[in-house]
Amino acid sequence: MKNLLPRLGLLATATVLLTGCPADKKPAETATPPAAAELPKVPVFNADTAYAYTARQVAFGPRVPNSKAHIACGNYLVATLKRFGLTVREQPFQAMTFDGTQISARNIIAQYQPQAARRIALFAHWDTRPFADADKAHKNAPMDGASDGASAVATALEIVRELSLQPEKMAPNVGVDVMLMDAEDWGHDETFQAGVKNQLEGSGSDSWCLGSQYWAKHVVPTGYKAQYGVLLDMVGAKGGRFTREGVSLDKARSVVDKIWNTAAKIGYSDYFLFTDTSGIVDDHVYTNQAGVPTVDIYDHPPYGNDFFPAYHHTTADNMGIIDRKTMKAVGQTLLQVLYQE
Numbered sequence: 001m002k003n004l005l006p007r008l009g010l011l012a013t014a015t016v017l018l019t020g021c022p023a024d025k026k027p028a029e030t031a032t033p034p035a036a037a038e039l040p041k042v043p044v045f046n047a048d049t050a051y052a053y054t055a056r057q058v059a060f061g062p063r064v065p066n067s068k069a070h071i072a073c074g075n076y077l078v079a080t081l082k083r084f085g086l087t088v089r090e091q092p093f094q095a096m097t098f099d100g101t102q103i104s105a106r107n108i109i110a111q112y113q114p115q116a117a118r119r120i121a122l123f124a125h126w127d128t129r130p131f132a133d134a135d136k137a138h139k140n141a142p143m144d145g146a147s148d149g150a151s152a153v154a155t156a157l158e159i160v161r162e163l164s165l166q167p168e169k170m171a172p173n174v175g176v177d178v179m180l181m182d183a184e185d186w187g188h189d190e191t192f193q194a195g196v197k198n199q200l201e202g203s204g205s206d207s208w209c210l211g212s213q214y215w216a217k218h219v220v221p222t223g224y225k226a227q228y229g230v231l232l233d234m235v236g237a238k239g240g241r242f243t244r245e246g247v248s249l250d251k252a253r254s255v256v257d258k259i260w261n262t263a264a265k266i267g268y269s270d271y272f273l274f275t276d277t278s279g280i281v282d283d284h285v286y287t288n289q290a291g292v293p294t295v296d297i298y299d300h301p302p303y304g305n306d307f308f309p310a311y312h313h314t315t316a317d318n319m320g321i322i323d324r325k326t327m328k329a330v331g332q333t334l335l336q337v338l339y340q341e
Contacts, residue, residue: 039265042339043162043170045331047324053080053154054146054236054322057126062142063149064130065103065183074106077126077180080157081110084164086178089221093214098188098198098207105182107211109220112160116175120338121229121292122159123283124152125184125211133192134313144318145185147299147311151236151322153180155331162335174341177226181283183210189313212283216290227341228255229294231284235330237309238323241302242272242330246279248295251288255295262340263333271329273302280307297330 056076061069081088091107108126111119128145132138144150156178163176187208188198200207229252234240248256263272277300284294299309311317 047328050158050327057150086110097186108180110178113175119175119226121226122156123231129185147237152232181211212286216286229292234299240299240326243275243277243300252293268329
């Protein structure tokens, strides 16, 4: 998913950026917020459809840039978003990975209600890591990325599918943009690849999040502005739990509060924990730099010192771990948030 070791000067925030190492101090618990006024009625997030979208992506095979599966899955995502009636743009780009591989990649941007002045962005990455380097038995094997990537894309797809079905009088008061970032996961992990030279070191470019780095420098649509963004990453696994990540708190605290408080109000506080944890390097680092205050929703183990679940960057990240209930908690919460704007 992302580089697990800290980088000097990467992010000038009060939050510590982590790699595979946990924070020195234990997460701080905060009080559950009080109940608020009655919430607006919203569409029902269909977890079965979101599960099917996840399975469809996985069925292409590992979505590694330069592969046939990657091209086919990208075409499928573009066609699906167009079928929902969204305005779709593709942003192709070339990049070099940390191991010197030249890749062809593309970000996919789709807009619901493109005429709306106020906009909310849903970010996710749609590629998969080319090797399961955290897998003790199969560290060079390809991985399905069922939760790490596919579940996030599927959740965004189901949200905009539901929105596209609503009559005009039932539409939210904001436009919604699905921003699918490519080449997020081909980064140098100092924990598992200590013996491999990072050829991007010192270049001014992080080895992770290549698509969001490119988008931040070449924003599409031109002049794009959003009220805020939500990055979805690893939101489909059984037992998934989401803490309040450090960069999100530093750059978009009000959005974190909005999402976590809403989740608690509609019965999903078992998933959205009122626990603060240190920051990580993910696409939201660069979308924040581009001027979109963005929070990161990703699966964080609720107990112990691990910052990522056991399936992270292993062959265990397959459809066997995907749980409709987890996707429902995330998707329904975000639909509720959108209709509160």
